[in-house]
Amino acid sequence: MPLIGTKEMFARAYKEGYAIGAFNVNNMEIIQGIMEAAQEEKAPLILQVSAGARKYAGQVYIKKLIEAALVETDHPLALHLDHGQDFEICKQCIDGGFSSVMYDGSHLDFEENIAVTKQVVEYAHERGVVVEAELGRLAGIEDDVQSDKSIYTDPDQAVEFVERTGCDSLAIAIGTSHGAYKFTGEARLDFDRLEKITNMLPEYPIVLHGSSSVPQEFVEMANKYGGDIGAAKGVPEELLRKAATYGVCKINIDTDIRLAMTAVIRKHFAENPSHFDPRQYLKPARQAVKDMVQHKIKNVLGCSNKI
Template identity: 55%
Template structure:
């Protein structure tokens, strides 16, 4: 069946790689994730956001994820390691509902709350979750941008002085931190970036690795999570725009920085937007080049293939989790 994150994270930290945490909202994304994980022999975390629950229904998504374990075996993987994780849980009740129905891991995101309230809420979820061997991700620090209904204009980097107290008092299994990433495809403004003379591409300011280092010094060996880790591949953005889309100055996290993070105690890297871009680019291309097609399989199939290619690339060339089953 589904597994929690405990062993997977312990191995990842020791081995200097990160587990991919890919969001899914539909069958094609799920198939692409599982095919990629099986072909690369990688453990994988399937994430369901509040938006995904609203879109696709929590029960359907849960059965799809449970079915994915059998699907992986059918594809030839004897012992798949697949986690079903609630992404950005915002209340005890939501986390409880996921735990009660078979999720193997949950995030309680109290990062927007005052510190003591974040501690209390996270501890309440941990105390409940651990009775069922479900692992819990907490968060300290605030990412700039919009997360569900909450939006922040600026990053509030994680305060390394708080992490020991937070981890010990809540008992959480992993900690999401804020070091300059954010959600979505517009992570930096062009005026924050400089132009790489070799490629002509915009290069964003670096992540705050000093904050990550300080956190790791306070909590040696503790699993750290990086949200907002899409790289916003320029080829996909270009293809979307070529075929009628209008994405302006979409900028992500350079893969070199994610590679560096993955070698540290960062053992879970969250990627959603890149998959959305890969899907949209492939669908737009079919619509533009084969306007007579109207069978959804004729455009969702290429979309699935393009997402799978992206997932394999992340696993093999960025996170380093290939062959770690």
């Protein structure tokens, strides 16, 4: 089955009050684990590739691994560029066969963000590719994306931005952040702001970045077996599930996958010090990815049995 866009996915998600998981991929085991979970749950799926993944594995390698997954299944799947930093990167991915791209102009002023986003939208739409944009800024670090502070999305600007750019979905800032260290105190999301944006942009798909929950059992496991992760804290899953009923159609998850893989690998090495074959420790790591994604689909995103 060929790659698909996200318009139909998002339309149904919005109508039925669930979100679709957009999971970052970096290698074969991550792709396999995510695909197995989505197939078992019969859930719509977005695999996304960050700038860091493109540098680590190479765009062609990632694309070919996903093509291999499509050979083995007819599962509907969108391939998305996460945090495209300029027009050229978005163009490369559009020309390279991605079905969806994100242009991240959140580091620019409002007018510059509009100008470049509109340029990406025009190029993408001519080639049947959908575009996600971002307005507002998330704190934290993810690959090459870094900010010391959050700038919450202004609802009035969000409406103007969507109207002037023609972007197909919009990532907003309401309190989530990138990385594993999201909150020092009580975790809160600005649902009043989200509700206002949703009401002002009816039936329009909203996206949440920085939405890993950083499960404490994996923090503890990693630290027990030699890690030093510290006071990592993510977005409570109940807040993410609530957001999906407010027009959030896409929720990005990356850190939780990394954390689960690393914790399981650390545990494996501690319990099996003689092992040196990568297959020995990557097999349980792949299962950890599958289990994490399956949990998110069922209990956080609410998108099981939606295909």
